[in-house]
Amino acid sequence: MFLWFHKLGSPPHFYRIAGRWIPWLLAIFAVLLLSGLYGGLFVAPPDYQQGESYRIIFIHVPSAWMSLFIYVVMAFCGVVVLVWRMKLAEVVLISSAPIGASFTFLALATGSLWGKPMWGTWWVWDARLTSELILLFLYLGVIGLHNAIDDKRIASRAVAILAIVGVVNIPIIHYSVEWWHSLHQGPTVTKFDKPSIHLSMLIPLLLMALAFKVYYVLTLFQSSRAELLKRERNSKWVEELSRGQ
Amino acid sequence: MMSEFLNMGGYAAYVWPSYGLAAVVLWLNWYLPRRQHEQLLLRLKRQHRDTGEQKHDPRS
Amino acid sequence: MNRLSLTQAFIFLLRRDLTLVLRNRGEFANPLLFFILVITLFPLAIGAIPELLARIAPGIIWVAALLAAMLSLDSIFRSDFEDGSLEQLLLSAHPMAVLVLAKVCAHWLVTGLPLLIMAPILAEMLGMAEEAQGILFITILLGTPVLSLIGSIGVALTIGLRKGGIILSLLVLPLYVPVLIFAASAIDGASAGFEVTKQINMLLAFLFLALSLSPWATASALRMSMS
């Protein structure tokens, strides 16, 4: 297994493999997305309580899942960067940050759009939304730190440390915010968890979640290739590549 | 049937912006790195084609 | 002669940092003045209705303490970074994490302690309930070291940057949220007469977690910034 891990680590190899995979991933993503949307918008019945507005869940919940998932992936890459100093892990780490930040922003925006009809305000200090907001700051911290350091090799090691410190703090922050929310219980019990889910709603939800995961890998390959090229622009393989184009 | 679907049981003003925003965010995340990638490839092609004169342009 | 033991090196560096602060005295008053200034702004902004001020006093004091601590973080490594002694510390025969702990302790004694002394006086000014002031003291005592420890990681990450200040607050403030939540609610609960041992235990847990983990993170962040 280690040979594969090492071989994948070599930039030109990854550049070619990723390039070949992108069209396939695009196809899989399209199929999953369309079936998820069809299931979510057409097949699933309206919720007895929230009517049609609950259909936002098919974007909100998968985005929230992705925002957490991508941060954990970044922390894992951070460990690989610090321990094995693998250039590819550095590239994956920093290419994932904007994608994760976008999913977090998407979860926040759709959460507020979903909350408006139910409680009449755009923002509600609900436990999950507040944790999501803090997670967005963690992402912006990662992106901000990476842009602030000129030497990209040092920048990715700094971001690796920050991602690891961040991932240790995420459960702590989440627990604290949940506890804080239970303390200051608003007059109306803001029941923000998913409405009673039955099969015809669950399948589109899982399809959308899968679609987002494939989308993440797809976009990650795309931006990693761009970042890799940017970092290795003076190396031999990039020269041959650009001359052979 | 179509207009009723679009109306989304009166919540059209919230459901469609959510999906629209999702589409924009997901598309941007895909398109921006792709464009950056193509621009870099163009620049590299020019840089490596005329290898006649100074090879390494440090401020490339 | 062989090298000093770890505790001797720790105490030596701690004493050196304290003498450094005593030699340029002005520097350590700033966080304290900032703390007092921010708190005096609130009555001016919100009006001096005693019940209202007493109700929000825990939150104001803790937010002000948190911001004051964060503003003073930069001084932990800044002077050592500029005159090259940070490099020498990295090349010392002792593990860097212990030296970092010494510097953070010195920073806490210089900034955390004055907040500790000042907080009850300001609580009195805001009309906070008597029994809550005891809990306020404990939360500041347990909370401010955590602020310095976590903050030192942020400082180590941004030490090499020209405009590190803004990024520092972006990196550090989200990590301060758990401490803020449990500290402010402990005082709030105490002033309403509730039992607050759960919050105090959480603050203790944060302190031990920060004490054991953050020096290593700071040391590797420093080593990385200096490379």
Add this chain to the structure above:
Amino acid sequence: MSDTALLKIHDLSCIRDDRVLFEHLSLSVDGGQMLLVEGRNGSGKTSLLRILTGLKLADAGDIFWQGQSITQLGADYYEAVCYVGHHDGVKRELTCLENLRLVQAMGKPAAIELDDALEQVNLYRYGDTPVGNLSAGQKRRLALARLLVTESKLWILDEPFTSLDKKSMANFQALFEQHMAMQGLVVMTSHHDIVIPGPNLKRLDLSA
């Protein structure tokens, strides 16, 4: 060259903002020798020295001290090294004696009285004056006094003679020779030409 040399550089390369400073650099320095690193400004002299101290990470290759890679050795390697870089690494607010006491506390103290060390770099009279009041040359001499108060085998010096007068330069050069005579190693860069007799001087030109 015997491969049990104390300091071995193996296939080292260093890149800074897309420019390759040096690559595939391999050489070794044995006890009692000095490595003089030369090259025009920006040719990577300081980077090489910082990599040797372990402060900076090389892009490729690694450094062996007594056969072991310095990344594994960690603090033990640092104990054997004494580094004087561009910065003097002394605190302005502390006096000369306090600074030297700190240096001893952080490293492996040598069996020498601090006053004697100050005497050797003729800063005895300034023992109790804060470093802030000293001239650049005096600060540099205090920074170099670090070599006397700690027991270190490998001296890594970046432009040690900056802002020093002729007499001090001769003084320190004698000190280096004495260190080499006791099987110590010196790796240094300098704009002033170094006249060290015989086989113990190795030169490395980075701008070649």
